[in-house]
Amino acid sequence: MIDIKQVGQVFGAVGNGGVRALQGIDLTVKDREIVTLVGPSGCGKSTLLRLVSGLVAPTEGSIFIRDERVTGPRQDTGIVFQAPTLLPWATIVENVMFPSTIMGRADEAARRRAKDLLKVAGIADFAEHRPRQLSGGMQQRAAICRALVHDPDILLMDEPFGALDALTREIMTIELLRIWSNTPKTILFVTHSIPEAVILADRVVVMSPRPGRIAEIIDVDLPRPRDFSLSGHPEFQRCTGRIRDLIFGEQGARFDVEH
């Protein structure tokens, strides 16, 4: 579904205050696969996601979705950022419909789909509320509904649960897996949390910094459906242990990756 070929990204002029954020990234994500990206702060996870979204063009290499070169944002891709970034003056259902609105398809079918998604996300009772009337977790659920409203085949998620408290974060992770099992999508998911990366993923891509490269790709052989009770499972411990070795072994003592 997604083919990342020899992608590199340089911001500014190297050697003249510029930054090489990524180098030689090769990654293929299969249809309906969940791939998570972990690595120390600054290793280029968000940059890679933005390149796949088409919001930024790579300075080296190419990215293909369904064999078409990515040259800008695509209708078959939905994006969720760390902050919900909802329009404060619009109602929740209007916010969820926003992608359909900008695509000129804000019809009754889009409204119905938005309301159905709000139901799945457990916030249907808040459809006519403004964002400020919802908690952070509820706003983020609305942002996820917004990314799903045009039924994209690919979901790109940049630390979508990073600003939530630990309990809500676990609930949202399991919620995402439930949505995915109902309507499977190809998901590329950036996180700082090693347990979250493992519980979600078919494969975890561990990145190393300066410049950002793929250190290792770990296959997660855990049964689905999953929840955090699997954290005692030997496979879960093998995967989290290997990721910690890769990140902390190479990095010494500086990390903002959650154990």
Ligand SMILES: Nc1ncnc2c1ncn2[C@@H]1O[C@H](COP(=O)(O)OP(=O)(O)OP(=O)(O)O)[C@@H](O)[C@H]1O
């Ligand atoms: N628009 C930009 N202009 C200049 N440098 C940038 C830009 N975006 C990112 N960078 C640099 O590229 C590197 C990778 O940044 P990026 O945000 O992708 O890392 P990250 O792994 O997502 O970090 P974090 O985990 O802290 O969010 C960093 O050194 C950052 O300063």
